[in-house]
Amino acid sequence: MKRLARLRSSLPLPARRDGNQSLALTATLAATLRFNASEPSAPKRSGAVDLDEEAALPSSVRNRRPPTATVKRGLEEFDAYYSLQQLCPADDWRKSVERLCLPLPPAFRVKPGLICRGEGVAEEVQALLRWLKDWQPEEVGWCPGAFRLLAAGDIGKQGRLLDKKLNQILVQAQRAGLITRQETASMLPALVLDVHPEHLVLDLCAAPGSKTMQVLEMMHGDLGEATALPPRGLLVANDLKSWRLNRLRERARRQPAAPLLATCADARRYPNLFLVSTKEGQRRGRLRFDRVLCDVPCSGDGTVRKARGLLDHWTPRGGLAHHGDQLAILCRGMELLAPGGLLTYSTCAFNPVECEAVVAAGLAWAKGSMEVVAVDVPGLRLQGGLTTWRVPAPAPSLDAPVGGITYGSWEDVPILDRSSGRLRRTMFPPAAYTPAAKATAEIAEQLKRCRRLLPVTDNGGGFFLALLRRLEHVDAPLKRGDRVRVFFNGLEAVVRGPGSGPFTGLTRVTYESDGSMYHVASDGLERSIAPAPAPALASTPCAPATEEALATPGDTTEQGACSGTGVAEAAAALGEEDAERTDAPKRLSLPLLPVSEEDWQSVAVFFGLVSDETKAAELGVQAFPRAALVYGPDPGYDGSPGSTPDIALCLASEALREVARAPAPRPVLRPVFLRPAPQGSRAVVFPLARQGLDGLEAGLGPDGCEWRAVAEAAPLLAKCCTRRVVHTSLAALRRLVEGPKEVEASTVGADPSWPAGTVVLTGRRGGDRNSEGPLVALLAFLTSSGRVRVVYQKGLNSRLLVTLALPSEALAPNG
Ligand SMILES: C[S@@+](CC[C@H](N)C(=O)[O-])C[C@H]1O[C@@H](n2cnc3c(N)ncnc32)[C@H](O)[C@@H]1O
Incomplete structure (x- = not known):
């Protein structure tokens, strides 16, 4: 300790905001001791070798690490490491640590x-x-x-x-x-993204879907309840892990999801999506997003209040393994962002190596094309981002102080640790890889605009957030596959890579018009952000968007049939190839097929739906969004051998209907109508909702119409149907869901002389159909003997739904 004290007085230690942090100080001093020893002028630390010497050592010696049995872990280590990082004033950190030991309020x-x-x-x-x-x-x-x-x-x-x-x-x-x-901290990214219904949104690491659902709600917004119209935009929810994506799809079934497309791909190299449109003047070609969420995988030490036990095993090195993936995901997110678009980078970790370090390296990579936007959330105190931080040594050490050995810059890292492969320059403050002092200072300025949420200010978990904007007129360096315009002849071309040999310093491009290749000076090229011409798409929309699209890594989607109408044509067009693939029914056919006139007439006549707005207004209903109705897949169909999928009609947003290619697209669309497949038929390839239809599966007879409405579509149909809607009181609805399974049609006000089939029962507070109160809508089945039975959504206690909508005096908790 005496030696440490002497060193303390002689070393230029970073100024501390707090007074007394002995643990942190110990760690700083010990770390300083270690990296000082590795400086060239200092005598070599015993066991330290330079790179050449190390390469000569046998691998058994090179890879030798101290035994892990003695590795320090846990709260004390956590506290010391983050005290050293000075994430916030010492008092706030102390209170945060106290909070972190308490369970998280749901x-x-x-x-x-x-x-x-x-x-x-x-x-x-x-x-x-x-x-x-x-x-x-x-x-x-x-x-x-x-x-x-x-x-x-x-x-x-x-x-x-x-x-x-x-x-x-x-x-x-x-x-x-x-x-x-949803955890309160996790509500932040979507809250600051300012999502609108017409936006194209990409959630690169989406599962299990908390933020995706929040964005989805924002896209539907007031529209969701007030009108039957789906939003125009697109929400792509991607995750690497298919099983986690299934949880997202399950959650999405509880709410309108017209713009939602789930894809399964590696976000680090997320392939380009392509839009197709047969109509002139609509979006085409490669897709850039208005909003991108990068909620990256991380060490998760901000969630210790929920993940009880995580602290017992905590070490400062937990974040190192994630840094590379996090940076790759952020960079890909920035590439996919449209000029002027917003991106959130977030982690539920405290570690600057996973937070500020990634944002700083991302900014350096973007070369001035991105800026961090300072986030201000009224009513919430957020901590500004760090401009300097320390990086933990990649391996535990027997003689390390509490909090572990840390380095303040790349130069401080001993050769043995540098060559471990676990530390990268980008983990350090930007001076490690941007030697220009001006660039370093600019990045540091931007880092201050990042935000950290601490348990002390919100009684939640720890969270890090950076909101980035892509500048309108500045672009990242050109890369292979980028579309460009060549200045001197105004022609469109595609970048193939840097020139080599005599063409070093030039950029190799291929002209779109004839495929010829040239080398052009980079300053003679302008990034083309105009939609790519897609002549093949306009005439035959089911053809691959471009050659590049076919080569997109991870994209194994089959092209769906686009010509012809109706289920049979679609089935035939998808053909043998899909039938042979065992996972075929789980795939989504892109672009989605619009519903045929014949099938539309079938549901429109039975339920009295009109798609013309003027006519609908005259009839006192809302126009049904017929253009949005597509043949969709069944989110619940498992594709098990021998089972025949049914056919569904689903609502899809305008932008979703235009997506031509996506990596391993998964069905999420929620069916509105469905038609069971004839048993033993192979003609039908579209899967359909089986789950969530308990009532129908319980053996109810067929509708007069061959399509059946699904229980989840009741609120939509209540607004749009001119036929088969019964307006009753909430009390009558309650009697129906609480009482016997079947009642006489007249008891809920239904006309027993109607043809058998689905009816929509609605109730408003006070029983007045025109009152302002919220509408409760349930689907029921009218039998040929004039009785009514409610069709339940799977897993949904309709009793609770109705009871909650009743006036307060009628409420009684019933668990
Ligand atoms: C922090 S979680 C996302 C939480 C989610 N945003 C939410 O709000 O529910 C990180 C997710 O990233 C996924 N992931 C990990 N590596 C990935 C990669 N290379 N590409 C895409 N997703 C990845 C994980 O499967 C995990 O679901």
Whole structure:
């Protein structure tokens, strides 16, 4: 210790914002001791070798590491390492650590349609909050419609609530579509992205889908409840892991999802998506997104309140392994962003190596084409980003102080650690890879605009967020595959790579017109952001968008049939090839096929749907978005051998209908109507919703129409149908869901003389069909003997749905 004290007085240690942090100081000094020893002028530390010497050593010696049995882990290590990083004033950090040891209060957002502007939340939500009062619900001031439960008790190892009753209420309320459970910190990225219904949005690491669902709600916005129209934009939810993506798809079934497309690909090299359109003047070619979310995989030490036990094994080195992937994902996200577009980079980790270091390296890579936007969330105190930080040594050491050995710059790293392959220059503050002092200072300035959320300020978890904007007129360096315009002749070309040999310093391009190749000076090229001409697409939209599209890594999608109409043609066009592939039914046919006139007439006549707005207004209903109706896949169909998929008609947004190619697209669309496939038929290739249709599967007779409406479509049909809608009171609906399974049609006001088949039952508070109260809509089946039976959504307690919508005096918790 004496030696440390002497060194302390002689070394230029970084100025600390706090006074006394002995653990951190110990670590700093010990680290300084170590890297000083590696400086060229200093005598070589015992065991330290230079690169040449090291290469000569046998690999058994080169790779030797101290035994891990003695490695320090846990809270003390965590506290010391982050005290050293000075993420915030010492007092805030101390309080944050205290909070991190407490269980995380569960939080949820209520559906946007249930937040009444200026009047708090709708009555259903007030009823839910009264049910939850024992668990002390508290409004999260900075996020509209968000609540957390302060007295929810402890959390199990898997992050599950141990209070079973509370768990059950939250699960049911979520299934009923009233709320979405989400950690408060995780609500930040979507909140600051300012998503609009017409935006093209890409969520690169989306599963299990908390932020995707939030964005989806924002895209549907008020539209979702107030009108039947789906939003125009596109939301691509991607994840590397197919099983995690399934959880996202399951969640998406609880809400309108017209713009949602799930894809399964590596975000580090996410392939270009292509749009196709047969109509003149519409978007075509390679797709750039208005909004991109990079919620990257990380060490996750900001979630220790939920992931109980994570701290027991915590070491400072947890973040090192993620840095490379995080940077690659951020760079790909920036490439896919349209000029003027916004991107969020977020982690639920505290470690600067996974946070500021990645943003700094991303900014350097983008060469001035991106800027960090300072985020201000009214009502929430966020910590500014760091400009300097320390990087942990890649391997544990027996003599390391608490908090581990850390380095402040690349120069400080001993050769042995440099050659370990686990440290990269980009993990360090930007001076390690941008020697120009001006560039370093500019990046540091931008890093201050990053934001860190600490448990002390929000009673949630730890979170890091950077909001980046792609500058309108500045572009990243040209790369292979980029489209460019050649200045001197104005022709479009594609970049093939840097020139070599006598052409070193030039850029090799291929002209689109004739495929000829030339070398051009880089300053004679302009990045082409105009949509790519796609002559082949206009005439035969099912052809590959470009040669490049075919070569896209990871893209194994078959081209769907685009000509012809109707299910049979589509089935025939998809043909033998799909039938031979075992996973074929899980794939989505792109572009999605519009519903044929014959099938549209079939549902329109039976339910009295009109697509013309004027006519609909005359009839007092909303126009049905017929143009958005496509043959879609079944999110629940598992493609098991021997089972025959059914056919579904689903709503798809305009932009989703234009997507021509995507990597391994998964079905997410929610069916509105379905038609069971004839048993034993091979003609039908479109899978369809089987789950969620308990009532239908229970053996109800066929509709007068060959298509059946699905239970989840009840709210949409209630707005658009001119036939087969019964307006009744909430009390009558409640009697129906609580009472006997079947009742006389007249008891709910249905006409028993109607042909058998689906009817839509609606109720508003007070029983007045024109009142302003929220509408509850349920699907029921009218039998030929004049009785009515409710068709339930799978997993949804309709009783809860109706009960929540009832006036407060009628409410009684029933678990
Ligand atoms: C922090 S989680 C995302 C959480 C999600 N955004 C949410 O809000 O529910 C990170 C996700 O990245 C995925 N992932 C990991 N490596 C990936 C890669 N190379 N490409 C795409 N996704 C990846 C993981 O499977 C994981 O689901």
